[in-house]
Amino acid sequence: MNAMEQTVVLFDVDGTLVDTAGSGRYAFQAAFLQVFGVDAVMQADRRVRFAGMTDPLIIEALADAGGIRPSDLTSKNGSLLASFYHHLQVETDRLHESSRVLPGVQPLLERLAAMDHAYTGLITGNLEKGARIKLEPFDLNRFFSTGGFGSDHPDRSRVARIAADKMNRHHEIDVPADRVVVIGDTEHDITCAQANGFRSIAVQFDWVSKDRLMAANPDAYLPDLTDIPLVLEALRL
């Protein structure tokens, strides 16, 4: 193993870096109520699994559950997003005490930032502006100059590819697929890595069981990100 080999480390946001206490779900609910007058989140009940889905697909599924015509969704998309960002910001401010950075994240990011051959980016289904709103209270945006977002593409596998491409362009590097690692808390993070030949590390959070994560066959599994030597070993750094 060449310890100096350049490595791109892509982090998922919800359930991996931060626990924002359901602020995204709340913001979607409030935005649909405000713009369409329907509680799409309640209508969707448990049929829409938010975890690991990209925001564009969540919006489509909620509109469908709320009986909103695709043409109405298209024509009011701008208002819906403006309302979503507004409510996400309000909720993020309000929930400052119940939302949190997940264990080990801050020291791990500091450690990676100090390694000149490690490049950290984001891979998330969140729209970029939404991801930045969620990370801002914890001052985490400074670790992520760029990444792939739900606003780049509705398909998470494509988002992962876009994230790696943006990282290479931004840092003027050319890291091969097997030196790109996705860290995430759902099976979708693992499969989006695999679809691109990237490696994957599953990290445990509340909403996906260990069995479900292991069934997706990640390259490594971690109960959390607190053991930095263990994380670096999994990253091959």
Ligand SMILES: [Mg+2]
């Ligand atoms: Mg997640």
